[in-house]
Amino acid sequence: MKESEKTVARIGMVSYLNTAPIHEKWKSTVQTDRWQLVEAPPATLNKKLAAGEIDMGFVSSYEYGRHSEKYKILSGLSISANGPVGSVFLFSHVPMSQLDKAPVLFSAQSETSVSLVKIILEEFQGVQPCYSTGDLQSPIDEKFKAVLAIGDDALRLAEKSTYLYEYDLADIWKHKTGLPFVFALCVVRDEFCTGQPEMLAEIHRHLLKCRDEGKKDLEEICALAAQRIPMSKKKCYQYLSGIEYDLGEQKRKALETFFDFLIKRGDIDKKALPLKIYANLQ
Structure with missing residues (x-):
């Protein structure tokens, strides 16, 4: 056999x-x-x-x-x-540069996207927010200045977003490194x-x-x-x-x-x- x-x-x-x-x-x-x-x-x-x-x-x-x-x-x-991905976003009420020590909520569904947003915030922007991880299916606490959402959650949130800033993380990475x-x-x-x-x-x-x-x-x-x-x-x-x-x-x-x-x-x-x-x- x-x-x-x-x-x-x-x-x-x-x-x-x-x-x-x-x-x-x-x-x-x-x-x-x-x-x-x-x-x-x-x-x-x-x-x-x-x-x-x-x-x-x-x-x-x-x-x-x-x-x-x-x-x-x-x-x-x-x-x-290779540029904007359209489904990995940091939704924020303030510019990234103002997120130092601010509460930021991460989706628990992707460690790669969490690592990427930390690199972008800490290495590229020079800010150190206060991170939390949670379920984005539930109502998001208003205390969070920014939210990392990925996949279908990000697509749904983008459709009804009330955030002033929507940062496509793959697009930022492309601009900073020249790479996909x-x-x-x-x-x-x-x-x-x-x-x-x-x-x-x-x-x-x-x-x-x-x-x-x-x-x-x-x-x-x-x-x-x-x-x-x-x-x-x-x-x-x-x-x-x-x-x-x-x-x-x-x-x-x-x-x-x-x-x-x-x-x-x-x-x-x-x-x-x-x-x-x-x-x-x-």
């Missing part, structure tokens, strides 16, 4: 709108019960991957950096933006790499195919996904047109730059670099 016939791969994927081109294509094309899809928010998938409860999946870039000794990055796959920003990676546990190479290569090929077909069929994807926010199909198309899913040379350089900041800040170990890329598609 071949390894691919006796092993079930547990694959984590976030069901946010920004993953829809890959996610929707995966759901409509995977016809084997050997590939089990596990859907959860980013922070939950991070924990599941670290605990060995899933074998691979789209997790935050920060999660790879924190536990790089356990993982490899699947080549050619990311959730990233990589929010999430498709990461696989090392033991699955070595133990199930044939199945991994097959899954990798299919994910790349979903990536390419999802971008090609973006209008069809938007017709399926826009209603979950809800937002118009036109706005959905504009938003998803700005999301990128590759991991080319510039994206890898951007990831290394982000990790350099995190290493200098003491947030992750220097062993996160160099990046460990899995690219065996044979």
Whole structure:
């Protein structure tokens, strides 16, 4: 019996709108019960991957950096933006420069975005706010001068925002570094790499195919996904047109730059670099 016939791969994927081109294509094309899809928010998938409860999946870039000794990055796959991303915002009542010692609320759903906003506030702006983490589904306490929201929460908040300032974090990063920003990676546990190479290569090929077909069929994807926010199909198309899913040379350089900041800040170990890329598609 071949390894691919006796092993079930547990694959984590976030069901946010920004993953829809890959996610929707995966759901409509995977016809084997050997590939089990596990859907959860980013922070939950991070924990599941670290605990060995899933074998691979789209997790935050920060999660790879924190536990790089356990993982490899699947080549050619990311959730990233080369400029405005449209779904990772710091909503603020005052300019960023006035947030020193001010109360700021973070979404608990993405450690990568939390790390990014801290770099922007502390390293780029030179301010040190007072951070709290909470659930953005509940009414937001008026004491907070600014709120970090990501994913579908950010899209919904942007639709009804009363904040004077809306800072797109990927856009600020681009202006400061000249690079794209990589929010999430498709990461696989090392033991699955070595133990199930044939199945991994097959899954990798299919994910790349979903990536390419999802971008090609973006209008069809938007017709399926826009209603979950809800937002118009036109706005959905504009938003998803700005999301990128590759991991080319510039994206890898951007990831290394982000990790350099995190290493200098003491947030992750220097062993996160160099990046460990899995690219065996044979």
